[in-house]
Amino acid sequence: MKTILRSRLLWLMLPALVIAAVGPWWLSAYYLGVLTMAYYFGVFAMSWDLLFGYAGMVNFGPTFLIGLGAYGAALLDTYAGAPIVVCLIFGGLMSIIGGILLALPALKLRGAYFGLVTLVAVLLLRYFIVIFSGFTGGEIGMMVPDILSIDTATNYEYALWFMAASALILVIISRSSLGLILEATGQDPIAAAALGFNVAKHRLAAFCISALFSGLAGGMMVFYSGTASVGTVIDISIGVQIIIAAVVGGRRTILGAMIGSIVILLADELLRPLGQLNIFVVSGICLAVIIVFPGGLLGLMHRQREGA
Amino acid sequence: MEGSHVMAKNVLEVEHLQKRFGGLVAVKDIGFTLKAGEILGLIGPNGSGKSTVMKMVMGIEKPNAGRVVLDGTDIAGWPTAKIAHQGIGLVFQHSRPLHRQTVLENIKLALLPDSLLRLVADPSHDERARAIADRVGLGGVLDRLPSTLPFADLRRIEMAKALAREPKVVLVDEPFAGLTPREVADFSALIHGFREEGRAVLLVDHNVKSVAALVDRALAMYLGEEIASGTAEEVTRNETVRKVYMGGEIAAHPRPDLVQTSGSPLMQVKDLSVRYGKAQALEGVTLDVREGEFVSVVGLNGAGKSTLFNAISGLLPKSGEVVWDGAPTTGRSVAQIARGGIVQCPETRELFGYMSVRENLDLGGAHLEEAERTAQLESLLELFPRLRDRAKQAANTLSGGEQQMLAIARALMMKPRLLILDEPTLGLAPVILDQLSQALHRLRDTTGITVLLGEQNVTFALPHSDRIYVLQHGHIVWEGKPDAFGAEMGDQYL
């Protein structure tokens, strides 16, 4: 039953990836741009889902990890002029180090408390950036000298393949031995420990993986838009959007988080002609989805298949 | 196999184990040893501290003092995962398998090394997992999801997971809870198998009876202390154990004047069944209580008494029917049932610990008229004079006996037509039991109240009762007058 779902999803994903890969042939430059952002958000949401859906940790501050990666990359590029790849790796490392510093003491905290610490971490990072505005550009944000490409299609392909690779790796991890153990620790840490699994070690590993992908995606986004700013990679509202995307797409599925991000960002754009009210309407739809279909979009597909 | 018995030295030695939770001493100086190929039963009623001992051995709770020596290494206070590596496994009572993984994958999980780097499981795991599954009787359902399995199979998964780590010592929490007699036999055979493989087994259960056939030795606990140890038979015969479980001498004081065998009963329970997930907790229970009667439901811990009462109070979803005063209570809320006159004084007492005695009582009488409430309060303070002295004290600062009195008094403040008393004796010292007993007696004789009492302690229940039901494994197995109990049920009870 479940293996069918898996393979079906994969079969569905492959042609979707092909269709997406030839996007520049049939999509307007504008939609390529929107999807580029959506793909980066997809990576954010998948990283979040690995933590929440598998390790059972509610991270209210995904933008702490994203922001560290984004600013790490941006600062290195601006002040050391390092090549983009080096900056990205550095950003990913910053994100992991910051993630470890945050997570080590926080791992023993439960539920809302863990969530709160991650939330406060975002606030602190934000103030840190604002206070050192001479260095970081403050609220205004900083412009980076390098960008990935000015060509919309190239940027789009970068984002698409980065997301596809991240999705593949995260899905493999989530279904690997590690994912199995993470799920066990997330579901019942005591029972997992009684089976001999070091819960803290595995949770920390999950946190690092999540941090790595969040940080890389954050860095990529910086080099896509050419700017790193608090409003695009750190604000709590961005974190909220990520969480909502993951839950609406279907928690504990990794791919659901990706689908959720794409659907929500597209909906946001399609409804842009509503002007001011587009976010209101999109939020309302998401609220309805999670109340009526708590399994999310992917859960919905699952249900239909079960029904059939 | 006999040979290994002789040669075996102690695998596990537990000495002077102690655990405090705040001011409460949950475990006081407990010690025992386990040899390879030996089964020890650790028994005690709810709150006796047996589970705490098990958790300390597994490292889930950290002992305040004492040693847990496994093969010469003191592992007391180690983290759980490390203890598991050292060779102790725990079969949890409540199984929480991974819901999206198959049975086979769930077993494979337990075979995985505690390593971050192995993304792909060892291919040999598949074979081993299948072998283990066959052993515990899951061979036919390997590819099914846990949610599609019956309760017993879920427990088999737990068993398989513990086995997969090849533990030297296996701790099994309530091995037979929620199982049918056939399944009990299967599980007994499995546990026997552990012994034959040379593993040391610690069975943790409410009472000797359920594990008597299986254990080599048993250790009985009560209020955190050891009260008896020896063979199952010795423990069963032990005076203190009998006192704890039955309350000592069985004596009945039915009211001969109460002849209310005719007329419609105040409450009828018809074919009541309750399931916890997949576990059958209560099956086809039928009983009735007449106006003014004092009826007891006796049974050991885990027999289903609280489940029965909670179902009557509307706290649990059930099948079957409760007819109250001629009308079924189906569809009524917990509060409606309570206001309708069925008031439960639960086993856990459920006091408002940070509120004063008086506030607790006032909440009980909140639905009464002012004058009525004052009068009721006065009469209850007469009945339980200790509560008058403690009126301003916070409930959680009271002694156990006082808390029980407060719980009863609070329930009585509602002027119930039927008072359901669940295990009022739980964890109380003998002196307090007497006081409580007297209070109940006075209550019975002065108010003519209708009571449904649930008790493990038969001796406590018998003197008050007009009629007795015996509950075992979720079934009513006996019904009759208290004076017949000794003769017909006395020996089978423990």
Next chain:
Amino acid sequence: MTAIQILIDGFVISALYGLGAIGFTLIFGVTGVLNLAHGGIMVIAALVGWDAANRFSLDPYGAAALGVLAGLIAAYVTYFVVIRPIQRSKRIPADETEIFILTATLLWGVMIQEGMAYLFSDNPVTMRPLLPGVVHILGDRTPVNELMIGVLCWVVIGLLWLVVYRTRFGKPLLAASENPRALGLLGFEMSNIHLFSWTIYGILTGVAGVLLASFLGVSSASAGGLTASAFSIVVLGGLGSVWGSLIAAYVVGYMETITAYVISPQLRPIPALIVLVLVVYLRPQGILGRR
């Protein structure tokens, strides 16, 4: 001079923080809900009160009353439209209700913020002072309105105390925060108790929103920040503990005020945030939390 200013300013700010956080902690204690749309409800009360004052030329008190009413209605909508459907949903596993309520109230908060921005723009607005003018206290010039707000906060907190501890409606609330199961067995309908606590919550939060608008001003964009500050204070004080929240409000309020006056207004929130992190690490149950 500065010391007195810090004393007065800190007192009023802390009282406002406290009032804003009490509702949040109360609703968590009694019904187990962390309402992340909390700030949004304060914003609704403030903006509706402000708008009503202009639209109907009301005096400050009438406008404040309308604002509180709007806060109450918003609280009811939050409960009936967002929270109750999730609590009663059979498709949401019981152990995941919490994350669903968190996500749903987050979304609801975003909707409130956007809806209010649409109706009233995101400009901050201030309610007319309840009492205009200034007084001089030991040489320090303080607006009467500020003192009045500090006093009003404590009057409301006092009223809450009276309702909870001195009336027969209040006791079940306290009891529910300790043991909702027992309350059902004693014949109290939990749905009534929930409704009652959401009523109190709506009034408290509405008053806090209106007073905040009168003192510092409120805009639709304040919603998220107000929620975060209430959440932080409540965790610092101990989830569910009303008195803990009040103490925490004063700790945070004075720490911020002292930082702003003595070090720099730029750094205002930092020390309090660091203390919050430390407390969560070292004493997760908060100042007065039980567990």
Next chain:
Amino acid sequence: MEDPQLEEDQMNPTKRIRKLTLGATALGGLALGAAMPALAADSGPIKIGVIGEASSVAGASIINAAKLAADDINQAGGIDGRKVEIITYDDHSSASDAVSAFKRLATQDKVAAVVGSYISEIALAIEPWSGRLHMPYITPGAASTKITAAVHKNYKMNKYTFQGWLNSAFLAQSVCDFGKDEMVGPYHMKTAVIMSEDAAWTKPLDETYKKCLPKVGLKVLDEIRFNPDTTDFTPIFNKIEGQHPDVIVTGISHVGVRPTVQWHDQQVPLPMFGISSQASTSTFWKDTNGAAEGVLTQTGAAPDVATTPKTMPFAKAYQAKFGDSPSYVGYAAYDDVNAFAQAIKRAGSTDPDKIVAEMEKTKMVGTTGTVQFYGKDNQYAHGLEYGKGKVTGLFIQWQSGKQVTVWPEDVANGKMKFPSFVKLTAATH
């Protein structure tokens, strides 16, 4: 044309869309906006994109004023007979929303030029995209000098960006000029404290303040920059009072209501003048419940002052259509749309490079003065020219619910008046 599919697509674009929509259901709504056909370049209306902050009063007036400008142009016959069509998006005051709206305007709506945003951070985020997408862009309110510095430094890349409002340095200069005439002159004030929000546009503002205030006779005792999130200004006013200046010089735009109300409620005895953008909007009195009494701000134009013959008709029409009077950004946005329209007309095409070339030649009487842009060799390349006979702006003061123009004297229609708690005395030390 070998590919029949391609041919069909070109002939029947809607059909192609439908087909794609059906074909790509797996990707959800992906296909919905796909491949909007490019409209033939030289027929139909000329589109101008507008990005505004609909939730803020200033940003909303960008959208309104741009629509009004298009109506006026169309009423006068459009651009060589072609109508001007305004396409608007709300950026929710977010740089990323603004950039994606900008991209949408450029690549999907195929506009000829974009007018957008009064926030410097947002204009700075859009600027590189205007270069990358070759899309002429003008900001009607963002004042940071970085915007024009980028044009000056990398003209080839950034030449598509224009600044349609005075930059911070000029704003500061006009504040200093005002201070000399109205504060140092009549009241013999000698000292000032600068109070600015921490944002992109206030950095050059404060720098110029610090240079030009001493020149006009106001010694700067301190410069206080505060976070735009600040809600409680008591400590800031307290600190300023502690330094005993004669006057506070402001640089605020994201905030406005809070400092004003708290200044009033706490009866801070110091007058404030400078830039207080929100005070230029007509709703400011209502937002502050009248606490604005006595507040001074520099602004572009006032509805009852005929800075140019165009000022009052525009303000009247705006008032009639939208119910309140335009903010300074509204005047600028109206002028900017007109400047683009004229440039397009002169260029005779919507080719971006031609538009830019014509924009550089702009000399147009607008609502705030004569609109001209500095050349590429000026450090403020493509910035709005400042000075007498060009654009200077004016000072207004709130008095009893009305904005009274108090400077420059040739257009002033009232005298400065302060609430009784403000002490207008020279320093005693």
